Amino acid sequence: MTARFEFELKATDGKARTGVISTPRGEIRTPAFMPVGTAATVKAMMPESVRSTGADILLGNTYHLMLRPTAERIDRLGGLHKFMNWERPILTDSGGFQVMSLAGLRKLTEEGVTFKSHIDGSKHELTPERSMEIQRLLGSDIVMCFDECPALPADRDRIAESMRLSMRWAERSKTAFGDRPGHALFGIMQGGLEQDFREESAKALREIGFDGYAIGGLAVGEGQEAMFDCLDYTPEMLPKDKPRYLMGVGKPDDIVGAVKRGVDMMDCVLPSRSGRTGQVFTRRGVVNIKNARHADDPRPLDETVDSPARNYSRAYLHHVFRSNEMIAGMLLTWHNLRYFQDIMGEMRAAISEGRFDAWEDQFHAMRAMGDIDPL
Numbered sequence: 001m002t003a004r005f006e007f008e009l010k011a012t013d014g015k016a017r018t019g020v021i022s023t024p025r026g027e028i029r030t031p032a033f034m035p036v037g038t039a040a041t042v043k044a045m046m047p048e049s050v051r052s053t054g055a056d057i058l059l060g061n062t063y064h065l066m067l068r069p070t071a072e073r074i075d076r077l078g079g080l081h082k083f084m085n086w087e088r089p090i091l092t093d094s095g096g097f098q099v100m101s102l103a104g105l106r107k108l109t110e111e112g113v114t115f116k117s118h119i120d121g122s123k124h125e126l127t128p129e130r131s132m133e134i135q136r137l138l139g140s141d142i143v144m145c146f147d148e149c150p151a152l153p154a155d156r157d158r159i160a161e162s163m164r165l166s167m168r169w170a171e172r173s174k175t176a177f178g179d180r181p182g183h184a185l186f187g188i189m190q191g192g193l194e195q196d197f198r199e200e201s202a203k204a205l206r207e208i209g210f211d212g213y214a215i216g217g218l219a220v221g222e223g224q225e226a227m228f229d230c231l232d233y234t235p236e237m238l239p240k241d242k243p244r245y246l247m248g249v250g251k252p253d254d255i256v257g258a259v260k261r262g263v264d265m266m267d268c269v270l271p272s273r274s275g276r277t278g279q280v281f282t283r284r285g286v287v288n289i290k291n292a293r294h295a296d297d298p299r300p301l302d303e304t305v306d307s308p309a310r311n312y313s314r315a316y317l318h319h320v321f322r323s324n325e326m327i328a329g330m331l332l333t334w335h336n337l338r339y340f341q342d343i344m345g346e347m348r349a350a351i352s353e354g355r356f357d358a359w360e361d362q363f364h365a366m367r368a369m370g371d372i373d374p375l
Contacts, residue, residue, distance in 0.1 A: 003024055003181065003182055004022070004024075004181060004182060005021070005022070005023050005141070005142075005182060005183065005184040005211055006021070006022045007019060007020070007021050007022075007212070007241065007242060007243050008020050008022070009240070009241065010352065011351055011352045011354075012351065013350070013351045013354050013355070013356040013357075014260070014356060014357070015235070015236075015260065015261055015262040016031075016259050016260055016261075016262065016347070016351045016356045017030070017031070017259075017262060017264060017351065018030060018031065018347075018348045018351040018352055019243075019264065021089075021243055023089045023141050023142075023182065023184070024141075024182040025081070025087060025088055025089045025090075025141055026056065026087075026088045026089060027056065028056040028057045028089055028265075029056055029344075029345075029348060030243065030264040030265060030348070031255075031259045031263065031264050031265065031266070031344055031347055031348065032056055032057060032264065032265045032266070032344060033055070033255065033265075033266050033267070033268075033340050033341060033343075033344050034055070034057050034058060034059045034091060034265065034266065034267035035050055035053075035055050035058055035059070035267075035271065035272065035337055036058075036059045036061075036267055036268065036269045036272065037050075037058045037059060037060050037061075037084065037086075037090075038060070038061040038064050038269070039061065039064050039065065039068070040060060040065060040074075040080060040083055040084040041084060042058065042272055042333075042337075043272050043273075043276060043329075043333070044272060044275065044276060044326075044329040044330045044333040044334075045272070045330070045333055045334065045337070047084060047085050047086040048085075049334060050086075050337065051086075051088065053307070053334065053337040053338040053340075053341045054338070054341030054342070054344070054345060055337070055341060056088060056089065057088060057089040057090065057091060057141075057142075058086055058088070058089075058090050058091070059090070059091050059092070059093065059267045060080055060090055060091070060092045060093075060138065060140060061092070061093055061095075062092050062093055062094055062095040062131060062134050062135055062138070062144075063093075063095040063097075063098040063126070065080070065092075065134070065138060066095070066124070066126075066134050067117050067119055067124070068119060071133075071134040071135075071137035071138055072137060074137065074138055075137040075138070075139070079137075079138065079139030080092075080138040080139050080140060081139060089141040089142065090138075090139075090140045090141055090142070091140060091141065091142035091143075091144070091267075092135045092138055092140035092142070092143060092144065093144050093247070094131045094135070094143075094144040094145055094146040094147065094173075094188075095113075095126050095131050095134075095146065096131075096144070096145075096146055096147040096148060096149055096166075096188070096216070097149060097247075097248070098115075105117075105118060108148065110165070110168075111127055112125060112126055112127030112128065112130070112146070112169075113125070113126045113127075113148075114126075126146070127146070127172075128145070128146040128169045128170075128172035128173040128176055129172065129176040131145075131146035131173065132146075132173055132176035132177050133176070136180070140183070141182075141183060141184065142183075142184045142185075142186060142211075142212070143177060143183060143184065143185050143186070144185075144186050144188060144214065145166075145169065145170045145173040145174070145185065145186065145187050145188050145210075146169050146172075146173050147166040147169060147170065147188045147190060147216060148162050148165050148166050148169070148190075149162070149166075149190060149216050149217045149220065150162045150192065150217070150220075151220050151221055152192060152193065152217070152220050152221045152222040152226075153221070153222070154192060156192075156194060156197075159190075159191060159192035159194055159197055160194075160197055162190060163190040163191045163192075163197050163200070163201050166188065166190045166201070166216075167190075167201060167204040167205070170187050170188065170204070170205060170208055171208055173185065173187075174187075174208050174209070174210070184211035184212055185210055185211055186210055186211060186212040186213060186214050186243075186245060187205035187208060187210040187212075187213050187214065188205075188213075188214040188215075188216040188247070189201045189202055189205060189213060189214065189215050189216060189217075189234065189237070189238070190216050190217045191217065192217055193222060193226055193229070193230050195230075195233060198230070198233070198234050198237060199237055202234075202237035202238055205238075206238075206239065210242070211242065211243075212242050212243040212244070212245060212265075213238040213239065213242055213243070213244055213245070214244075214245040214246070214247050215231070215234050215235065215238075215244065215245070215246045215247065215263070216247050218230060218231075218246065218247070218248070218249070219246075219247075219248040219249045219250055219254070220248075224253075224254060224257070227249075227254070228257050228261070231246070231257070231258055231261040231262075231263065232261060235261055235262030235263055236262060243264045243265055244262060244263050244264045244265070245263070245264065245265035245266070246258050246263045246265070246266050247266075247267065248267065248268060249266045249267075249268055250266065250268050250270065251268075251270060252281055252339075252340070252343055252367075253364070253367070255340070255343065255344075256343065256347070256360060256363060259347050259351075260356070260360065270336075271333065271336035271337045271339075271340050272333045272336070272337065274332075274336055275329055275331075275332035275333030275334075275335070275336045275337075276329040276332070276333060278290045278321050278328075278332065279332075280301050280332055280335060280336060281335075281336050281339050281340070282301055282302035282305070282339065282371065283302055283304060283305075283339075283366045283367070284302070284366055284367060284369050284370060284371050284372065285367050285369075285370050285371055286371075287301060287371050289301075289314065289317050289318050289321050289328075289332065290318070290321060290322065291318075292318075293374045294314040294315060294317070294318040295315055295318050295319070296315055296375065297313065297314035297315050297318075297374065297375055298313045298314070298315060298375075299313065299314055299372065299375075300312070300313065300314070301314060301317065301335055302335075302339070304342075305335055305338050305339050305342060306338060307331075307334045307335045307337075307338040307339075308331060308334055309331040309332065309334060309335035310335075312331060317331060317332065343363075346359060347359065
């Protein structure tokens, strides 16, 4: 434990890195996958269950918590950690993603964003200063700068305008964040798929100075090949002695490809959202538990993934999912989260031992085999 936020790089293998982020609330082993607890909960999971999957840190959502139950209420009740019974580190996004995803409900200016709540239509304003205030009230350990992220594809003029606005907002975020020992502020690189804009953004962020650096504006419609092309150069534009966080990623092969290119942290709703909709990730690829082929199958989803779902047959999971029983979403989400954390743990070990390429080859070979044959 430490009273400060610190990052120690332990080992590298090619561009892949493993290390430890130390915070007053505990250590975060990197590369790290952060389950998403949008509204102060990882859907279908108890916090204790999420921790049992191997997660060191969760992500909370500034926009959603600002609207309901409000950051002020959470602060009065002791902060987000106490409110949701998660005493380990929490990263909160800044609300910037909703600036993009709720574009039809907002007005964007130099000052910030005004928008109508998707819940009740009430009017709200989100600025760099207000985002920092909300995240302070929540008590998050890692705070994200407020930024603006255009959906891709977009033309160069739109990308440049957005990136430069985000850099001005990053400076305002840093000023508003102030001096908060034990808490960290991450800057967010923007620039779409344009290498020169990415370099301009990285330079601006380095000059401002942050505790960590995020790569934003990817996984927003560009496809995996384009994302990987961008990741071939973007992580190396950021300081080597600070954590690098790829926002909103992703599928298992996205995560492996990002780590291979030098990324330390990722988050995505996919494991929990997929679990609730019957999509299951296994070492041999994706399984759709809704399919009739599972109705008489006594075998587990993946006997190597140590979650409670391993104690139930595919036939049972198929039945409870088709019957709309709550246990289906719980078991499938638990399985998915554990599988994602297993990947992270295996990558940390492989990087430490200098065998990441061999591990990656085996990972892809297993997935290429496809799911086990029906009985």
